[in-house]
Amino acid sequence: MAKVLCVLYDDPVDGYPPAYARDEIPRIERYYDGQTTPTPERIDFTPGELLGSVSGELGLRSFLEQRGHTLVVTSDKDGANSVFERELPDAEVVISQPFWPAYLTAERIAKAPELRLALTAGIGSDHVDLQAAMEHGLTVAEVTYCNSISVAEHVVMMILALVRNYLPSHQWVLDGGWNIADCASRSYDVEGMQVGTVAAGRIGSAVLRRLKPFEVGLHYTDRHRLPAAVERDLGVTFHETPESLVEVCDVVTINAPLHPETEHMFDERLIGMMKWGAYLVNTARGKICDRDAVARACESGRLAGYAGDVWFPQPAPKDHPWRSMPHHGMTPHTSGTSLSAQARYAAGVREILECWFDQRPIREEYLIVDGGKLAGAGAHSYSPGDATGGSEEAARFAAG
Amino acid sequence: MAKVLCVLYDDPVDGYPPAYARDEIPRIERYYDGQTTPTPERIDFTPGELLGSVSGELGLRSFLEQRGHTLVVTSDKDGANSVFERELPDAEVVISQPFWPAYLTAERIAKAPELRLALTAGIGSDHVDLQAAMEHGLTVAEVTYCNSISVAEHVVMMILALVRNYLPSHQWVLDGGWNIADCASRSYDVEGMQVGTVAAGRIGSAVLRRLKPFEVGLHYTDRHRLPAAVERDLGVTFHETPESLVEVCDVVTINAPLHPETEHMFDERLIGMMKWGAYLVNTARGKICDRDAVARACESGRLAGYAGDVWFPQPAPKDHPWRSMPHHGMTPHTSGTSLSAQARYAAGVREILECWFDQRPIREEYLIVDGGKLAGAGAHSYSPGDATGGSEEAARFAAG
Numbered sequence: 167m168a169k170v171l172c173v174l175y176d177d178p179v180d181g182y183p184p185a186y187a188r189d190e191i192p193r194i195e196r197y198y199d200g201q202t203t204p205t206p207e208r209i210d211f212t213p214g215e216l217l218g219s220v221s222g223e224l225g226l227r228s229f230l231e232q233r234g235h236t237l238v239v240t241s242d243k244d245g246a247n248s249v250f251e252r253e254l255p256d257a258e259v260v261i262s263q264p265f266w267p268a269y270l271t272a273e274r275i276a277k278a279p280e281l282r283l284a285l286t287a288g289i290g291s292d293h294v295d296l297q298a299a300m301e302h303g304l305t306v307a308e309v310t311y312c313n314s315i316s317v318a319e320h321v322v323m324m325i326l327a328l329v330r331n332y333l334p335s336h337q338w339v340l341d342g343g344w345n346i347a348d349c350a351s352r353s354y355d356v357e358g359m360q361v362g363t364v365a366a367g368r369i370g371s372a373v374l375r376r377l378k379p380f381e382v383g384l385h386y387t388d389r390h391r392l393p394a395a396v397e398r399d400l401g402v403t404f405h406e407t408p409e410s411l412v413e414v415c416d417v418v419t420i421n422a423p424l425h426p427e428t429e430h431m432f433d434e435r436l437i438g439m440m441k442w443g444a445y446l447v448n449t450a451r452g453k454i455c456d457r458d459a460v461a462r463a464c465e466s467g468r469l470a471g472y473a474g475d476v477w478f479p480q481p482a483p484k485d486h487p488w489r490s491m492p493h494h495g496m497t498p499h500t501s502g503t504s505l506s507a508q509a510r511y512a513a514g515v516r517e518i519l520e521c522w523f524d525q526r527p528i529r530e531e532y533l534i535v536d537g538g539k540l541a542g543a544g545a546h547s548y549s550p551g552d553a554t555g556g557s558e559e560a561a562r563f564a565a566g
Numbered sequence: 567m568a569k570v571l572c573v574l575y576d577d578p579v580d581g582y583p584p585a586y587a588r589d590e591i592p593r594i595e596r597y598y599d600g601q602t603t604p605t606p607e608r609i610d611f612t613p614g615e616l617l618g619s620v621s622g623e624l625g626l627r628s629f630l631e632q633r634g635h636t637l638v639v640t641s642d643k644d645g646a647n648s649v650f651e652r653e654l655p656d657a658e659v660v661i662s663q664p665f666w667p668a669y670l671t672a673e674r675i676a677k678a679p680e681l682r683l684a685l686t687a688g689i690g691s692d693h694v695d696l697q698a699a700m701e702h703g704l705t706v707a708e709v710t711y712c713n714s715i716s717v718a719e720h721v722v723m724m725i726l727a728l729v730r731n732y733l734p735s736h737q738w739v740l741d742g743g744w745n746i747a748d749c750a751s752r753s754y755d756v757e758g759m760q761v762g763t764v765a766a767g768r769i770g771s772a773v774l775r776r777l778k779p780f781e782v783g784l785h786y787t788d789r790h791r792l793p794a795a796v797e798r799d800l801g802v803t804f805h806e807t808p809e810s811l812v813e814v815c816d817v818v819t820i821n822a823p824l825h826p827e828t829e830h831m832f833d834e835r836l837i838g839m840m841k842w843g844a845y846l847v848n849t850a851r852g853k854i855c856d857r858d859a860v861a862r863a864c865e866s867g868r869l870a871g872y873a874g875d876v877w878f879p880q881p882a883p884k885d886h887p888w889r890s891m892p893h894h895g896m897t898p899h900t901s902g903t904s905l906s907a908q909a910r911y912a913a914g915v916r917e918i919l920e921c922w923f924d925q926r927p928i929r930e931e932y933l934i935v936d937g938g939k940l941a942g943a944g945a946h947s948y949s950p951g952d953a954t955g956g957s958e959e960a961a962r963f964a965a966g
Contacts, residue, residue, distance in 0.1 A: 175746045184751035187870035187893075188816075188843035192758025198781075219747040265746050316755050319780070323726035326719055330904060335897040336733060339889050344881030344898050346575045346665050347619040351584035355716050355906035358592025375779045380719070381598075416588075443588035470587035481744030489739050493587075497735040498744050504730060506755035 168523070169236045169280070171257035173250055174220045174287075175266035176241045182221040190214055191506045197311045198372065201531060204309065204513035206520055213509035218263060224287060224512045226519070233523060243268040251277075259283045259522070261515060265499040267293035267480055271554050275302050283522055287511045288313055288502050291534045292424040292451055295552040296544070303538035309514030310531045310543060311368055313502035317449050318372035320475065320501030321419050325377075327495050328445045328471035329356050329417065352470070352493075357381050362415035364408055364431070365422035365450075366392055367547065373419055374400050387411045388422075390546070409439055417445045420474075424451035426551035434459040443470040449501050452478035453553065461487040464494060475501045568923070569636045569680070571657035573650055574620045574687075575666035576641045582621040590614055591906045597711045598772065601931060604709065604913035606920055613909035618663060624687060624912045626919070633923060643668040651677075659683045659922070661915060665899040667693035667880055671954050675702050683922055687911045688713055688902050691934045692824040692851060695952040696944070703938035709914030710931045710943060711768055713902035717849050718772035720875065720901030721819050725777075727895050728845045728871035729756050729817065752870070752893075757781050762815035764808055764831070765822035765850075766792055767947070773819055774800050787811045788822075790946070809839055817845045820874075824851035826951035834859040843870040849901050852878035853953065861887040864894060875901045 178184050191214040196202055211217055211225030218224070223239050230237045238257075240249035243266065250268050254260070258280050262268040270284055275298045284294050286308035299306050327333060335349035361377055362385030363370040371392070374384050384402040386392070391404060405411040408431060412418055418440065422428045432446070432455040440446070446469055448455055457478070463469040473495030477486060480499055488496055502511075514532070521528045528536075534544035578584050591614040596602055611617055611625030618624070623639050630637045638657075640649035643666065650668050654660070658680050662668040670684055675698045684694050686708035699706050727733060735749035761777055762785030763770040771792070774784055784802040786792070791804060805811040808831060812818055818840065822828045832846070832855040840846070846869055848855055857878070863869040873895030877886060880899055888896055902911075914932070921928045928936075934944035 178747040178751050179745060180748065182747075184747075185867075186843075187752045187867070188754065191754060192816075194758050216747060216751050218750060315757050315781075319726055319756055320730060323723060323730060323732060326723035327727065327732070330720060330723060330901075332723060332727065332897065333733070333736060335900050336895060338898055339896045342884040342889065345579060346898050346900055346903060347578040347582075347584075347616060348580065349898055349900040350618060350903045350905065350908070351578050351616050352587045353900060353904040354588065354591060355904050356719055357715050357906070358594050379775045379778065381715075416592075443586075467585075467587070484742040489742065495736060496739045497732065498738055498746050498749055500735050500746055500749040500753060501730075503746060503750045504753040504755050505750065506757070508750070 167234045167236070168258035169238065169256055170226070170230055170259040170261065170519070171250070171253050172224065172226070172237060172239045172261040173243045173266065173268035174218060174222065174224070174239055174241060174263060177219045177221050178216070182219065183216055186214065188214065191509060201311055203510055204312065204517045206513050206516035209513055209516055211512060214505050216505065217508045217512040218265070218287070218503050224261070224515050226516065229516065230519070235523070241266065254278045254281070256280050259285060259519070261285045261287055262293060263287045263503070264290045264293065265480070265503050269554050270294040270299070272298035272552070275299065275304070283307065285515060285518060287515050290423060290451065292553045295554045296535060296548060297552045299535050300538050300540065304535060305528070305533070305537055306535035306544070307518055307528055307532045308534060309511045309518070312510040312514050313507035314368040315372055316504050316507040317369050317501045318376060320449055321369070321373045321421070321447055322376050324447045324449070324473035324495055325361070325417055325419065325445065326356060328447070328473050329354050329359070333495055356417070359383070359416040360385060360414055361417040361419070362386060362405070362411040364411065364418065364420045367421065370421035373421060374402055385411050385415055408436060412436060412440045412444070415444060416441060417447070420448040420450045420454055422450050422454065423547045424453055424553045425549040426553055427549050428454050429553050430454070430456050432456060432460070437463045437468060440468065442468060445469065445471045448474035449476060452476040452480070457487060461491040464491040469493070471495060475499050567634045567636070568658035569638065569656055570626070570630055570659040570661065570919070571650070571653050572624065572626070572637060572639045572661040573643045573666065573668035574618055574622065574624070574639055574641060574663060577619045577621050578616070582619065583616055586614065588614065591909060601711055603910055604712065604917045606913050606916035609913055609916055611912060614905050616905065617908045617912040618665070618687070618903050624661070624915050626916065629916065630919070635923070641666065654678045654681070656680050659685060659919070661685045661687055662693060663687045663903070664690045664693065665880070665903050669954050670694040670699070672698035672952070675699060675704070683707065685915060685918060687915050690823060690851065692953045695954045696935060696948060697952050699935050700938050700940065704935060705928070705933070705937055706935035706944070707918055707928055707932045708934060709911045709918070712910040712914050713907035714768040715772055716904050716907040717769050717901045718776060721769070721773045721821070721847055721849050722776050724847045724849070724873035724895050725761070725817055725819065725845065726756060728847070728873050729754050729759070733895055756817070759783070759816040760785060760814055761817040761819070762786060762805070762811045764811065764818065764820045767821065770821035773821060774802055785811050785815055808836060812836060812840045812844070815844060816841060817847070820848040820850045820854055822850050822854065823947045824853055824953045825949040826953055827949050828854050829953050830854070830856050832856060832860070837863045837868060840868065842868060845869065845871045848874035849876060852876040852880070857887060861891040864891040869893070871895060875899050
């Protein structure tokens, strides 16, 4: 019988369950490319409930306990005295979410001899040292596509909000003012702008499709070129390099996974090549951007605005400069954990665990590392190596 | 030689001109339907500048003064002692903006014997008593299409922001928190929802086109049905009545002009027919919604959120309930006055004035009332009658 160690974010401060705004969520059976949404044998939760926080337990407890397994759920993930680190040595399965990542560094993997499966309830396995995972024969899986559309919607929302100057304009309402000129003097239309995505995978392509009717110029760069028919259909221009893309774009959105090649890609140099007054939206991973270079560019005006929902480390410290730099539209890491997304990733985790314990194959599209070998999905998105470096900062934050 | 009386909003508190975020705005030559953007003989401003506030003067001063006309610009528009009311009696042309409307009531029109042309620098002539304008033989014109896309972008932005719970999530960042569960427990994806527009004119259709790739169900109601090919292309369902539309929609957006038939359309009764936890976005005119019914529905949870940028009266008093009701995403009336929109409506005003003073015909699509008769564009959008009632509230606010 296995021990499943599940690291989830804290419950809402207003208690659990919350007073939901809506009675139900739309039923979605297939993604854009035809892939089906998760197909577990059954679920023990109601879609639309808060499942991603500790009391929600991803709806897994009765399923696991009926089969004789042990479920440990905690939000305490950073530092040597954390529940996560104490419970890790005899865990067979670790489940974590990108929004509240339990960093599985090489050191931690070395201390977990029973560990076989590292599961992301969401998308993105950069909190796992994939090199170490391969060396230890682990399987690393994520719920591919489960929240790609959630993130794509967040990207479009943030582009519109930055360009149109939404957040400061809303603040004038709260402050009792009617200062239209103050709102308008940083407000533009998106129409006619050049918008580019760094990577055009599931999220990047979904962003491009959603932006097409906005009558903008579309651009992308990626290590995998889109089929010519898709390029034509979207009217999107391919760029061999991020440099070529950023030089012509008014808005840049980052939709690449974090791996050693993308880590700190948007540094002083690349940001310095962007158009004056460009907008940058990063819902991919915080470490793809250089923290201080972004803050300086917002101060100088090189960037007219920066938005996104990914930080490093996570949770972001109270004094993280992206909380206070000018013209930002940040959220905590929430784009992929809407209640709609939670229903899908909880069902996907259930599907993967059903397969795991029944010794049926896990869907290929979910596999990043399969029994120690980089799997198809992993090879498409990741480069060998490790991008967890610096996650000890999180531990310092937890301790401090 | 004519006197042109131009009512514009106040300059930014940070002074004029502002430090612009960007060097330029995209050049747009035609709208979606093929209509050309404004074609004045020349302009005396740089597109992208702040033109809509008093110092900006819509870029008109040198043009008018070189021709020997007088230009009076003021933001002081409400009450009997306002500059507007004092300057009105010998004005031939009045220019006003919807964002800062100079209400041309029947009483004011009666006191302006020289008045011939009431021009909206933007779209929407509901601040003019059209009945009185017709009786006095006035011409009423607006810069049709100039900011329709600006507003459509605002609508999509606000739908995404309400459904995804953007504003409260951003506030957690500013407050130093990482309360993901608090952000997520009111956050949904738009995907799969049913979204309906009340009216599918230039703005409503542009909203539908932009929402189509979000994979939502689209709905509309309008007194003019769209061509069957357009309905098919958008995959949009027609509803004979607003009642039929709101009963099935998760999100409703209002894109109708204000006239006696639409005034207070969204009252207690119609809002009560909406789905529990629906979202309502109104960037059309404040008076299309019953102020207190909206606030009560946000309090009760009938509406999961309300957003928009139109109020009544304008400026909205500091104690207007839409500033403080729960789950709102309001802005001051800014959607149609982005710097991009300003460049177009300033050019459109210039085009109309060039025609007026050169006695050339004004473009048909700009004319609401033409020398006292309801013109083509006016007949399409407006019903005879008056929707300026209650604008004396604005005067009380100005006095108070």
